[in-house]
Amino acid sequence: MMRRIKAICPPFAVGGRCRPGQGRLEGIHKEALDTGRTRLVFAGTLFLLAFMAIGARLFDLALVDASSARRHADRTRNVGPAPMHLRADIVDRNGAVLATSVISYSVFADPARVIGVERTALGLKSVFPDLDLAALRNKLSQRRRFVWIRRRAAPAAYQRILRLGLAGIGVRKEERRVFPYGALTAHIVGFSNVDGRGLAGVEQYFNRRLSTRSDPLRLSIDVRAQAIVKKALQSAIDTFRAIGGAGLILDIKTGEVIAMVSLPDYDPHAVAQATSKSRFNRNTLGVYEMGSTFKVFNTAMALDYGVVKLGDKYDVRKPIKISRFEIRDFHAERHPLTVADVFVKSSNIGSAKIALDVGGVRQKQFLKRLGLLDEVQLELAERARPLFPREWRPISTMTISFGHGIAVTPVHLASAVAGVANNGLLIRPTLVRRHPDDRVAVRRVVSPRVSAQMLDLMRRVVETGTGKNADAPGYRVGGKTGTAEKASRRGYRRKRLLSSFVAVFPVDAPRFVVLASLDEPKGNKKTHGYATGGWVAAPIVREIIMRAGPMFGIQPEPAAPNAKPSMMVAETAPPARAVYRANRRRERERR
Template sequence: MSLANLVPHGGGPAWRWLIERVWRLEHAFERSRAAAKPEDDTSIRIFFVLALFACAFMVLAVGATWAAVFSSAGKNGGFLAAMEGARGDLVDREGKLLAVDLTHYALYIDPKEVWDAKATRAALGKALPQVPAKRLDKAIFGDRRTFLLGGLDPAQKDAIFNLGLPGVEFEEQARRVYPLGVSAAHFVGFVDGGGKGLAGAEGALNDDIHAAAAKGEGAAPIALSIDLRVQAALEDELRKAALEFGPKGAVGIVTNVHTGEILGLASYPDFDPNDPGKASDDAKLNRAAASVYEMGSTFKAFTVAIGLDTGVATPSSTFDAREPYKLGYRTIHDYHASRKILTLVEVFQHSSNIGTARLAEGVGAQRLSQYYGNLGLTKPAKVELRESARPLTPKKWDTDAVASTSFGHGMNVSPLALARAFGPLLNGGTMPPLTIRKLPPGVRPEGPRVLSEETSQQMLQIMRANVTGGSGKTADVKGLSVGGKTGTGEKYDPTIRGYNHQRQVSSFAAVFPTEGPLEADRYFVLILMDEPHGTAKTFGFSTGGWVATPAAGRVIDRIAPFLGVQRRNELIIAGAQPKATTPGAGL
């Protein structure tokens, strides 16, 4: 047989080289035997075996190198990223960690591998007091491998592992961890046991968060819009106000009116997203997005803006508030009857229901309802959060609906919807959506124009006047041109078939700075208390001016440096003048 006959059909030069070497080696064996030199025969055979082993190891080395450098194995962030339900990291706008997947461990018992069942039972019973005795007995004395406990961190796992108990086994598992606990809990949200987002940003951006994990360790985290410094100040002041006035719930919001970014969002009471199962549904309720309220007099800002934008009124227009105003079948009263003719600015400052209703009547039902729609008040707030609630609006826009909604009754909206609707009043008249994502620096999303720039400029001045000389005085901060509007909405009580004067939704909607060009950076702040209780300090009053306005001022005072808002010396001097406080003021 010739060498050519040994080469497979279609074999290339590599095959020919290999066959040639084997052929020569075999002939070497034959020559050794023919020459009667068995030692040469043995040496050649040993050399041949060693060469085969060397080739095998070379192939393994090349394969391992290829797998490490070129293979996709291990490029998905290791075990956690490859695991079903793995999620990418969430950070605030400054890169501070909000949520992360960490390796935890599940503990299993395999009875077949247990050497001493009684000793194992005693050791685990002491090490795991949280595991019910019956469950532990069933796992140790049973006949099959059983899951006993999950969510063990590395230290807990090591403590049990070091007991040296045969039959006690561990498996890695991914667990979502929120290192800041209750902070920003309603904004960040939480996940279920399988890694699916159920609420907050975790739910709203669920697909994107999973996709980030699939990209592996080098993937950038998802940056959210909140600033943890702003969030901390907002939560702290909201909690202190809630503890002082004992509401059933409270809300705090901070937004950038030009970009729609939510810089801070707090809902009271709060919960720990690391263990949402222990929290009540009430604590987990995101009141900023999922609850709707009759907002009361903060709605007067919209009515006044609409009156200005339609040309029905100017800041100097006058309205007769000397007597209660009859509109349709109802008679409208002022909470603090001034009994005089008021300019539009004074209507806003005194929070006159009479003056606002007269203005709304001039606007008319059709235009008023259209503007409310354009401001987003007749739909769920446009934001990524799934919790965004649908408002309750009048079924029929008659004279009663016009009067009621003009001062914030007869229409229930979420705090986030209110925050978004205030945007055009403060940013030059456009309506960007709210967002929980951090936007690139300098980006200002375009939104439809709903008010003129002139109207927006006038509203900034009117809201500033309300803080310097109206119901928002306690929100005035030295060096900062704060503007705002108080709000107190009485809640409908079905037991009395009417509004209950003792159950109120009290709020303050603020903006700063009001000075500067319309395109200047500007921020909106909302503090809301649901059914607060007056104290001796507030003379028993629980209206927005007493319970919400001071907290809003403290929030603004604390967050201004974080947002780069500079204090002005002339405003510090003006703000040094003492302001008289009138009992009951601040509707």
């Protein structure tokens, strides 16, 4: 140790030179050497600590905290701009794109940087031939620093603009929402504004999900079924000169809405030009007195409470007079009718009497259980509450038994019928795809036995009753007609009807509920002037089932022999101006 030190010259020796052979260090030299050593050790320790800190941090970054370091690196390194976040697609149950966002290119100009107005204007005109040259010149010579030349141009135009290399002309990327199926799915999908905010339909209801997640939202809708329903409905509207119509297909087992059409409809790309009437979704926003289709619930209710049996007889020979109202049947019966016949022949008098035997309190409870007194449950922004009397008097009980004095949406009706048909288990309807093995909440509304009885009765309506026009050859369809006089400012109108038909098919193993309704249809020669549900709405349902049945692979059954022509039934009921006013108000609100 000592020997080595001897060989080292003191680094800070004052006035001394390091000479070889100098034996011993003494005095001032030794002191200087000690100071030097101390400093050396001190500096060395410092460096050692610093390198250890760096080493520790490296270790930390590389092994312990690797993921956050990687994120930081990803953020800071230069690999081009992050991809534009696009609103998620909306697709149908088979993946057909109902709404998608595409990138479009908007061309703008900064007039201050434009070199040669004429040359630039001509260049732009060569890309967009429909632009006006004079207007273009005017735009390019303005004093502002920013003018739009063309919003949302095609990508090809963007490439050509770039190639022209005009000074002061720039391009900005913008998101554009496209609805490939246009009006066909407009009432379901809805639309969104320029900033990508949903303003109607699913676009509005799922706005947050669509703007935060990028995977497509899969709906329960099938565009093919949608097209079938729309075509059938549209041709009936044309034939019977109706002002509108609604149609839907509901999967009984899963509660999925397969198709839902409201006519007139609108083009979601030109919402501003759409009228409020065409924007109005009749299926979820319109509430209507559905008429005799409600007898499905009335009969099921009486059977389920055990108040009546199918064979019990009711005297329906005389109209019921109560205060200033009179409940009549379209065809007066000369014999008492059984409960089954009251349903199949659609007797208002019989239904009213059955309802009175059940009682208003239990009737209200039953309708509540079917969801007919609560807001419609569907994933749409447009949802309506049913209208029903606040005071449930005996007259209400009677009229509600045949679907007057209570107004519900078509979705309410279809969902409740599906509940009765689904072995008595009600499922919440949905617009979002459900998987067959998904567990869904169900509510028992009637017993399995009553469900089977109702299916049998509904089949008889189509076989021998008012709904013969819905009998699709090869399929066993069950259903119920409904013809309601529409509420207007001056009470009910005989000539203004809402004619509907609700079907369950196939009745032996219920898969679908199909509902069609026409607003103010007019009878023609073929229907002998009738515009009732059996004549105008039942054929729509038949058409839908004939085309959609094979599409869903429903096997036909041996054809049943044809029966006699059907008998039509109409109803009357006390005025309910509220219904008329509520629908007008909703229409106004949608503007």
